Amino acid sequence: MSRLRRTIRQTLTIARRDLIATVFTPIFLLFLFAPLITGSFGAVGGLGAATVAQGSADKARVIAIVPAALARPIAEADTRLRAAFRRDEDAPPGLTTLRPTGDAQAQARAAFRAKEYDAVAVLYGPLASPHILAAARGGRAADYLTLLAQETLAAQALGGRLPVVAPIRTSVERAASSQGGRRQSAFFASLGIFFLTLLLASQVIGTMAEERNNKVIEILAAAVPLESVFLGKLLGMFGVAVLFIAFWGTVLSQLGAMASPGFAAALHELTPAVGGPVFALLFAAYFATAFLLLGSVFLGIGAQATTMREIQLLSLPVTLTQVGMFGLAVAAEAHPGSWFQTAVELFPLSSSFAMAGHAASSPALAPHVAALAWQLLWVTISITLGARAFRRGVLQSGSARWWRRRPASN
Structure with a gap:
């Protein structure tokens, strides 16, 4: 040999x-099932964290302090804008409308101390030049309130309703990545x-x-x-x-064979x-x-x-x-x-x-x-x-x- x-x-x-x-x-x-064991512990921890986060998200709100005449138009604008967000996407917090009572600025600041919800951003004043108060992480919510005011004003300028667009969508597959x-x-x-x-x-x-x-x-x-x-x-x-x-x-x-399309x-x-x-x-x-x-x-x-x-x-x-x-x-x-x-x-x-x-x-x-x-x-x-x-x-x-x-x- x-x-x-x-x-x-x-x-x-x-x-x-x-x-x-x-x-x-x-x-x-x-050793073979170590990823499953580790993943199980991670899933339990992630589930607990997700539950806490979901509880916090359920109480989060964007507040619009507007007259009674604008409550319905701004709610309809909110519904139209939220249609662009899917379930798996991070949509803005839910909208709560309040009627102005006395000093609007003091009422807006008081909204952050409310116990029934967690205010993230608060809008008050005329929609053409609104004042927006935002919490520490409310920058994105403040931007959403700005879009909401614009959408409401646009709908009012067109007689209360925006034109309905019916797009024709076609799925296209790439020939290469x-x-x-x-x-x-x-x-x-x-x-x-x-x-x-x-x-x-x-x-x-x-x-x-x-x-x-x-x-x-x-x-x-x-x-x-x-x-x-x-x-x-x-x-x-x-x-x-x-x-x-x-x-x-x-x-x-x-x-993977059972995965969604x-x-x-x-x-x-x-x-x-x-x-x-x-x-x-x-x-x-x-x-x-x-x-x-x-x-x-x-x-x-x-x-x-x-x-x-x-x-x-x-x-x-x-x-x-x-x-x-x-x-x-x-x-x-x-x-x-x-x-x-x-x-x-x-x-x-x-x-x-x-x-x-x-x-x-x-x-x-x-x-x-x-x-x-x-x-x-x-x-x-x-x-x-x-x-x-x-x-x-x-x-x-x-x-x-x-x-x-x-x-x-x-």
């Missing part, structure tokens, strides 16, 4: 060992790789430290080259990540520039390279740590760096063709995030071949450096420096 085949066989043996040891445990089920859709798909591509690597690649850091404490790593290092051990562990955890993505990808695809149309706007099938392949490739590169860094860090406290302290800078790389990739998409985008695409730790966004926003395929080769080169370098650092720093079996070598005796 040649040396290359023996190395590949040893690497795959380590990968299969780690994959089976991780998947066939009860903890893997907890819009520039805005490409920008959004680029952002979601970078976000997807960032989220998956942040969730999955960090699991690698504890594997080496655990086996180091159990003295298993010394047995493996005696039988298999350390580079094969490192690569095998990375491939094993990558197999775990593929199972995780396959499971949740299947679940989300079934949920409006949601499907919104997804159509996110069509990547290279096309759906090609983008799926590139996304998988960039996720693989990002996982292997970050995983090799985490593996090298875990190999140097002896306790969970050390692992947490050492992994924090890598995680923060990963967040920074995602921020750089998103910022680079806002400057296409610039030196900044090129630098972010060339930097190894941010290359996968940036190139995934590049695939969504640009139809060119040639840069991706070079980018994938560049990233695989850095994966190899990272694995080699991690193995050498473990061999020298932990196993104390590295070769001596050339300046420390003693001359051979005669």
Whole structure:
């Protein structure tokens, strides 16, 4: 058996060992359903916050202090303007009309102290030149009261009624995705790789430290080259990540099949520039390279740590760096063709995030071949450096420096 085949066989043996040891445990089920558990807690918290916000929104009001003769016209104008807002859009607070009693300015200020509603903005005075009082966050409501006054005056100028317009609407599908859709798909591509690597690649850091404490790593290092051990562990955890993505990808695809036509149309706007099938392949490739590169860094860090406290302290800078790389990739998409985008695409730790966004926003395929080769080169370098650092720093079996070598005796 040649040396290359023996190395590949040893690497795959380590990968299969780690994959089976991780998947066939009860903890893997907890890991698999971690997004559901986290999402459930988030949904409960979000539901409570939404309930509080909805209660506050129900009491919010815009107030119009107008004579009795204007109460009905301004209410009709309010109905016409609100027809432009859909249920899922943030419409202005409901309108409450009050009749003026004495000092209109004092009455307007007193409306903010009322207990039966929460006044956001109050209008008083003649509609042609009204006075509007706005609360701290009532700027938008004040603008709405201005439009309401204009609408009411326009209706009065036309005899109390505005002309009815009956538009003929026709739905049009784009032949290609819009520039805005490409920008959004680029952002979601970078976000997807960032989220998956942040969730999955960090699991690698504890594997080496655990086996180091159990003295298993010394047995493996005696039988298999350390580079094969490192690569095998990375491939094993990558197999775990593929199972995780396959499971949740299947679940989300079934949920997507039941989505509304409006949601499907919104997804159509996110069509990547290279096309759906090609983008799926590139996304998988960039996720693989990002996982292997970050995983090799985490593996090298875990190999140097002896306790969970050390692992947490050492992994924090890598995680923060990963967040920074995602921020750089998103910022680079806002400057296409610039030196900044090129630098972010060339930097190894941010290359996968940036190139995934590049695939969504640009139809060119040639840069991706070079980018994938560049990233695989850095994966190899990272694995080699991690193995050498473990061999020298932990196993104390590295070769001596050339300046420390003693001359051979005669």
